[in-house]
Amino acid sequence: MFRPSRSALAATALSMAAGAFAMPVAAYAADTTTSLSATQMVAELKTVATTSTTAGASGWNVNLAATVTLGDAITVSGAYVYDPLHKAISSRIRVANRLFESYAVGGRGLYQNLADPDMRAAVRMMGRPEVKYAFATEPSLNVDTLVNADGPAPSVVLTEDVSYAGTKTVHDDGTTDYAYHTADDEAYTIHVGTDGSLATIAVADSFMTETLTYSYGPQVVTVPAASTTISMTVLERGIRYLHMSQVVKGVGQEGASRVLRKADGHIVKVASLRKIVRAEVKADNKIMGMKMIKVKNVSHGVRLSATNPWTHKSISYTVKASGRKVVVGGRATTAALGSGFPAAVPDQAPLTVPSSWLDARLLAASVK
The missing domain is CATH 3.10.20 (Ubiquitin-like (UB roll))
Structure with missing residues (x-):
């Protein structure tokens, strides 16, 4: 699932200092900052989670932007869309030039793009180069459960692993910032809008800056067309024959x-x-x-x-x-030579939809 670990739930507070939130200096003269204990931080963020959940009752989406430094700087971007009215999720994440795309539809199943080279080679071997996605039927799939367990839902990211002492800054424009450092020295900044709902979460450390930006309201998830989709069972069979x-x-x-x-x-x-x-x-x-x-x-x-x-x-x-x-x-x-079936077929990405919103550093490392 495309879910950030706690070190991937946010990105830098630099975006707040940039043009999108820039205002005349005098406008922030009335900013008020207070210190919060870990217990108080948990309570405050729980309130924001409740308000955000209400705001997102008809849907919400999250945009991801990150830069990871693993020798070279690697750009990670993505978007996660939750449509509760139609019980659907979409997840797209691009790491450098590699795209991971996935969908989930309640009562139907899971889609995943053919991000793995073996998958693409298999459909070409089958004479179906137009296929871009694999579909796995899962009639019992519950999208709401999926989001709450593995998605970047406000109810999750604002209540898991947030027990840290920090600060609360109330701006005179009605917005609020919560800030704290984790035991791993990751700096979090949680920006809350005037309506009390989560606007952005940002985290920065010595290797990464990452931002998740939230918006609320009805969403539209368009799943892949049948003409560009293949059964995951058939695809796996093709990969076996490919090797x-x-x-x-x-x-x-x-x-x-x-x-x-x-x-x-x-x-x-x-x-x-x-x-x-x-x-x-x-x-x-x-x-x-x-x-x-x-x-x-x-x-x-x-x-x-x-x-x-x-x-x-x-x-x-x-x-x-x-x-x-x-x-x-x-x-x-010789007796020690046996290789067996598991080693006979190259590794392939498992079908997990939506793709986990993993730590951006892990995503970058996986394609480096």
């Missing part, structure tokens, strides 16, 4: 490794090899949710094969007993 050779060979090597451990230095029995490798194939096909790999007995062992249903290309590897050794596709295998 078909690695998958089949990996299963063969893992089976061979198990055979050798079973033999424990003795002559490898063909019957034992066939039984163990077949069990390995069955287990991996079950994990993949499809009978991708087929097994056939051959002299001294078995042949593992698979055929890509989109490209119609086939791949096969033999696993054969050879004295005290097991040969996979012409190469002798």
Whole structure:
């Protein structure tokens, strides 16, 4: 979900010092600043959370702007939209030049853009280059629960991990600022509008400045068109076939490794090899949710094969007993060589929608 950790909930107070909030110096002559204990800060922000929740009853959105310094300066920007009337959420975040986009619709399911290279390569392999999103059906999805658990809702960001002593500054224009430092030396500034609702949260530390800007009222979330969407189940199947050779060979090597451990230095029995490798194939096909790999007995062992249903290309590897050794596709295998299915397919981004509003530093590090 696109949710800020506490270190990602806000950005610099510089935006407040910039033109958007600039006023003649004399206009702030009546500003009043008081000190707050941690208990008082919690109570004050709880009141702001309640007012903000009321203001956002028909919807709200948040814009994110951040700069993260990890060697080079990396720009992070995003927008989160909550439409309670239509039970929908959208989340877009751009880290440098990489876009993460996701949607959630109550009672329907989750959408995610194909941010991972393997996802895009899979749809091209399928002959569907127009596809830009994956959809996972989830009829029980409750958007309100999702927002309160994982979104940057005012009711969440103003009540979690805010027990710090700080200050309250009331401006003569009717707005209020709350400021405090965390144990990690992150400087927070929470700006509250004249109506008592959350306007911005800002945090700054030695590595990052980040700002979340809130607005309230009815929202519109437009989900991806069916013509540009693919089932996540089908997409995952495509990714498996994209790496078909690695998958089949990996299963063969893992089976061979198990055979050798079973033999424990003795002559490898063909019957034992066939039984163990077949069990390995069955287990991996079950994990993949499809009978991708087929097994056939051959002299001294078995042949593992698979055929890509989109490209119609086939791949096969033999696993054969050879004295005290097991040969996979012409190469002798040691007991420690097995790679197994989990290592056979490159990592892919999980389908979590909306994308978590993570610490901007983590987002920047993930694409650096």
